[in-house]
Amino acid sequence: MNNDTEKTGRIVKGLGGLYEILIEGPDGRERLACRAKGALHRGEEKLAVGDEVVVRVGEQADDLVISSLLPRKNLLIRPPISNLDLLFIVLAAKKPSPVLETVDKMTAIAVRYSITPVIVVTKSDLGEKEAETYAAIYRKAGFPVFVTSSERGEGIPPLLAFLDQRLSGGRTAAFAGASGVGKSTLMNALFPQLSLATSEISKKIERGKHTTRHVELFPLSDSPDTGYLADTPGFSLLDFEHFDFFPLADLLPAFPDISLYTGKCRYADCTHTKEGREECAVARAAEEGNLAPSRLSSYRSLYATLKAKEQKYD
Ligand SMILES: Nc1nc2c(ncn2[C@@H]2O[C@H](COP(=O)(O)OP(=O)(O)OP(=O)(O)O)[C@@H](O)[C@H]2O)c(=O)[nH]1
Ligand SMILES: [Mg+2]
Ligand SMILES: [Zn+2]
Numbered sequence: 001m002n003n004d005t006e007k008t009g010r011i012v013k014g015l016g017g018l019y020e021i022l023i024e025g026p027d028g029r030e031r032l033a034c035r036a037k038g039a040l041h042r043g044e045e046k047l048a049v050g051d052e053v054v055v056r057v058g059e060q061a062d063d064l065v066i067s068s069l070l071p072r073k074n075l076l077i078r079p080p081i082s083n084l085d086l087l088f089i090v091l092a093a094k095k096p097s098p099v100l101e102t103v104d105k106m107t108a109i110a111v112r113y114s115i116t117p118v119i120v121v122t123k124s125d126l127g128e129k130e131a132e133t134y135a136a137i138y139r140k141a142g143f144p145v146f147v148t149s150s151e152r153g154e155g156i157p158p159l160l161a162f163l164d165q166r167l168s169g170g171r172t173a174a175f176a177g178a179s180g181v182g183k184s185t186l187m188n189a190l191f192p193q194l195s196l197a198t199s200e201i202s203k204k205i206e207r208g209k210h211t212t213r214h215v216e217l218f219p220l221s222d223s224p225d226t227g228y229l230a231d232t233p234g235f236s237l238l239d240f241e242h243f244d245f246f247p248l249a250d251l252l253p254a255f256p257d258i259s260l261y262t263g264k265c266r267y268a269d270c271t272h273t274k275e276g277r278e279e280c281a282v283a284r285a286a287e288e289g290n291l292a293p294s295r296l297s298s299y300r301s302l303y304a305t306l307k308a309k310e311q312k313y314d
Contacts, residue, residue, distance in 0.1 A: 053069055142256060198211055
């Protein structure tokens, strides 16, 4: 690059103020290490993996800087990543057993930010019955679902075909979910060239050890319109009380399997929270097996949290 050139690229990794940028050019792909400049450097405007940025030469010739951030499609707080098209929400059949409310919060955040949620149930070799139970809950909710065992190599080809189809044309996806569910192991099974670090979950508390520490985005082929897939660190909490993921008004549309019943309850202002089957079509759907009780319970719990938050700040 000379002093007058500017290039547009994608942040694929960011660590301690240093960013790795991938640039697709006519002569192939470049990987550059850059620092941020101005408000981006001072942190007034935060950069995230996934961002499209403009890079140019800084004061010194060997000094590359990010001079501006292009508009984002979306930005997630957890995992911290931007411009996602799909979010693979990964849960294990066992070890660790999933907290479905956290899974449901993730599906809601994805839907709210116009990201397609996809459910992946891993470790089916450790509990075929459990894997099928979780898969059924999310199939019924209308999300694409994959069941895999990286241990046995099961369920890998259909997921690979799905990724291939859905990520071509430069689209971006991330694997997210609790620590130890097998996100990095599954990414290695899908794309062996990645060789990501993985480690056993703690035997004592049956939880992951936070092996993946940073979000990193990987191009899946050498083609300039390659799809991108991110591995992300596991997390256990999505605290709606302290983080502003979205307001109460956005909750119902974030649960498409519940908003489906809008207008079908006895009272137009039904909140689907306390009403019984006589009044509420959602409660009825749950009783009749058309809606998983865990989905309704997550919805109600989030409703209560967001309602209390709204009352507190009004
Ligand atoms: N039995 C079995 N074990 C698996 C499977 N997938 C992953 N594991 C094991 O689960 C443990 C955790 O896997 P990781 O891939 O490190 O989990 P992770 O989700 O990336 O965890 P973090 O990076 O901490 O978020 C490792 O010991 C893997 O070998 C599977 O399909 N079956
Ligand atoms: Mg990992
Ligand atoms: Zn209702």
